Amino acid sequence: MKNILLGTILAIFAAMVAASPAFADHQTVNVSITAGASSPGCESKNECYVPSTITVDAGSEVNWSNEDTASHTVTSGDPQNGPDGNFDSQLFLSGKTFSHKFEEAGTFQYFCLVHPWMQGSVIVQEAHAESSTGDMHEYGAMVMSQDGSIAVHIDSDKPEKDSQAKVSVEFTDSDGNPAMHVNFEITAMQDGNQVLSEPGQHAHSGVTEFMTSSLGSDGPLDVQVKILGLGLPTDDPATWTGPKGETVTAKVVPEFGPLASIILATSIIGIVAISARNRLIPKL
Secondary structure: OHHHHHHHHHHHHHHHHHHOHHHOOOOEEEEEEOOOOOOOOHHHHOOOEEOOEEEEEOOEEEEEEEOOOOOEOOEEEEOOOEEEEEEEOOOEOOOOEEEEEEOOOEEEEEEOOOOOOOEEEEEEEOOOOOOOOOOOOOOOEEEEOOOOOEEEEEEEOOOOOOOOOEEEEEEEEOOOOEOOOEEEEEEEEEOOEEEEEEEEEEEOOOEEEEEOOOOOOOOOEEEEEEEEEEOOOOOOHHHOEOOOOEEEEEEEOOOOOHHHHHHHHHHHHHHHHHHHHOOOOOOO
């Protein structure tokens, strides 16, 4: 009986932890294989796999959906050196999907074996990784561009149902100094619904803030920032420098707060106290 009760306590503990946002499963990020990707040309705008570059925490799953009429593969490696053996979807048909869970940090390039102009990358960072300055925001994250030249700091209010959330974006260089004249687009999704879309934005320096539409739940926000290049918005975009067409992704998830910890601890102590009173386990 004692073992059964202890097992019950542990099971309740595990269930409560699993239900808490801080211990929830890592995100699933969706990538689309676009219609027409089987014909050359999508690579000029990095629109064969969309987004072509994503950043996720270790332990996250990436799901590729084939929206083209042709069959494709998602194969780790690159066209020059071939597959590297990390993952391979094999050939999958139109309307089908392929998923892979990334357990370790690193940068993973991939391509289509049948249509080698189709290329993408997954940047996997340590779960809840801190920025190079040790700064981790309460409801946000810092994500580096693929070339390491621009850091995108994404912050948000705590998502609350029927309320708007403020989303802020700040761009810095590799030394932590403000990046000047960044042209970008920003979108945010919640539960599959778009709650923010701001194309054609320009950050002179500092923090740029946006407001979502009214949120449908307390669930996390998936924020994507597409860097269009560095330069004056009045200049020809062809003259802009820095990362161009690169999309960084962050999931804004409320953390496991102290109140929840107190409730969790109190619940377990209560179970132990009741069990002790009924002589099912020794008193502590």
